[in-house]
Amino acid sequence: MSLRFGILVFPNVQQLDLTGPYEVMATVKGTEVELIWKDRNPVMSSTRLSLTPTATFDDCPPLDVLCIPGGGGVNVLLEDKAVLDFVCERAGQARYITSVCSGALVLGAAGLLKGKRATTHWYAHDFLEEFGAIPVDARIVEDGKLITAGGVTSGVDFGLALVARLLGQAEAEVVQLSLEYAPAPPFRSGTPAEASPAVLAEAKQRLSGSRRVREEMFARWRRERAAAMPTRIRP
Amino acid sequence: MSLRFGILVFPNVQQLDLTGPYEVMATVKGTEVELIWKDRNPVMSSTRLSLTPTATFDDCPPLDVLCIPGGGGVNVLLEDKAVLDFVCERAGQARYITSVCSGALVLGAAGLLKGKRATTHWYAHDFLEEFGAIPVDARIVEDGKLITAGGVTSGVDFGLALVARLLGQAEAEVVQLSLEYAPAPPFRSGTPAEASPAVLAEAKQRLSGSRRVREEMFARWRRERAAAMPTRIRP
Numbered sequence A, B: 001m002s003l004r005f006g007i008l009v010f011p012n013v014q015q016l017d018l019t020g021p022y023e024v025m026a027t028v029k030g031t032e033v034e035l036i037w038k039d040r041n042p043v044m045s046s047t048r049l050s051l052t053p054t055a056t057f058d059d060c061p062p063l064d065v066l067c068i069p070g071g072g073g074v075n076v077l078l079e080d081k082a083v084l085d086f087v088c089e090r091a092g093q094a095r096y097i098t099s100v101c102s103g104a105l106v107l108g109a110a111g112l113l114k115g116k117r118a119t120t121h122w123y124a125h126d127f128l129e130e131f132g133a134i135p136v137d138a139r140i141v142e143d144g145k146l147i148t149a150g151g152v153t154s155g156v157d158f159g160l161a162l163v164a165r166l167l168g169q170a171e172a173e174v175v176q177l178s179l180e181y182a183p184a185p186p187f188r189s190g191t192p193a194e195a196s197p198a199v200l201a202e203a204k205q206r207l208s209g210s211r212r213v214r215e216e217m218f219a220r221w222r223r224e225r226a227a228a229m230p231t232r233i234r235p
Helices: A016-025 A081-093 A101-109 A124-133 A155-167 A169-176 A199-207 A208-228 B017-028 B081-093 B102-108 B125-131 B154-168 B168-177 B196-207 B209-227
Strands: A004-008 A032-037 A065-068 A096-099 A140-143 A144-148 B004-006 B032-037 B066-069 B096-099 B140-143 B148-149
Touching: A004 A016, A004 A081, A016 A155, A016 B017, A065 A081, A065 A101, A081 A096, A081 A101, A096 A101, A096 A155, A124 A208, A140 A155, A140 B102, A144 A155, A144 B154, A155 A169, A169 B081, A169 B196, A199 A208, A199 B168, B004 B017, B004 B081, B004 B209, B017 B032, B017 B154, B017 B168, B066 B102, B081 B096, B096 B102, B096 B140, B096 B154, B102 B125, B102 B168, B125 B209, B140 B154, B140 B209, B154 B168, B154 B196, B196 B209
Parallel strands: A004 A032, A004 A065, A065 A096, A096 A144, B004 B032, B004 B066, B066 B096, B096 B148
Antiparallel strands: A140 A144, B140 B148
16 A cells, blocks of 8 residues: 655754654655655754755645654744645645644644644643643554654654554564664653753753743733633623 | 764665764754765655765864764665775774664775674674674674664664763763653564564565675675685695
8 A cells, every 4th residue: 555644844843853753654665755845945954954845835745644743943833824724734634643742733733632632742741731632641642533742752653653553563563673673772861750850950951942932922822812802891 | 062973974875874863963062963975965865865965075074973874875885985985084083983774884894893893783783794893782882982883773872872972971861851762662573583573574575675785795795805815725
């Protein structure tokens, strides 16, 4: 069976959010993976890896799966009508609508998380409720045709789970073996619960710039919603 | 401290061999990561992700670490004098000379594995002895300034171990937490020992094309070496 995966690519994407699931998807026999953006000009990831789109919003063929990766570049997407319209439209057509890391926030801004169980990067997890999602503390969360994954490296775990859903566990296991995915982290520091307080504080500090932008954005949205509501008649 | 990492990029590289350690390296504050090739034209990975070199053999600045990723594209590098010369020259200067997956074979062809403990992708492991290496069945193998990693996804584990060597364990743990690296593979099939016989047979079948090219290459090298030896005088 031939499958077509589409992954959104955008300026300041976290490249491993994209390249991890990409390699899992592309290792399946007979699949195609499109990198989709507004045009085909190369875009720079947040760690300065150049990535070249292969399809645009206008000419992207039908997709079996749409995946939204995360990263600092997500912030501007949350108010980008062209992006949110594309995501909404394709979410209606694809068999699975998915995200890795803070890509879940784009799904939220597109209105696709309302009443849905979902996850995202640990330092964006509290934003999920702002979109009406039911936050779940797990590395991969499935809710019908919606699959959201946790931070960055969870994209590989997610990719394998997705391949199993689409083509069966045996195919996922062949891909896992090809990629020698028997992870052995040399340290135990991959989640806030595992990390030491000093490591957690330093990681938060480094991620604080993007976090602050998001907090300000949500605060503004709340003010705008409040202003748009009819004034309550006080007793 | 500012560090410069260099990763070889080449046609038909396995992109996750490169992008995994890239993201770990680039997440360290103040580092630069160069993608190095003969020229700056984009090259296509084995799964058709376009990657753009940022430096050439001629203009690449001094490197703290050189890393050689693997993939089907490795085969032609094993007889490419320009590549092997560059690798040899930089191996003499860098603090660490490293590989992920079948990138170890390039180090072998460059003569850098002689008498060294090393690892590579499970389906290339038996080739290590051809280069005089001491094969070790481990995900990351360190031997002095040489660090070799196993197949594809081992590049993330390797990247964290490398960051710890260069900047201490605390820095590696901050990077690990930022990337939420608490892997949870949905299946247990990442090594030949873990995988079922059917999954192992299918994975070998899919990798057989590249494997055959390598086997023929080694057989030819053995014939060439034998032909170059003085004829033994038989009693």
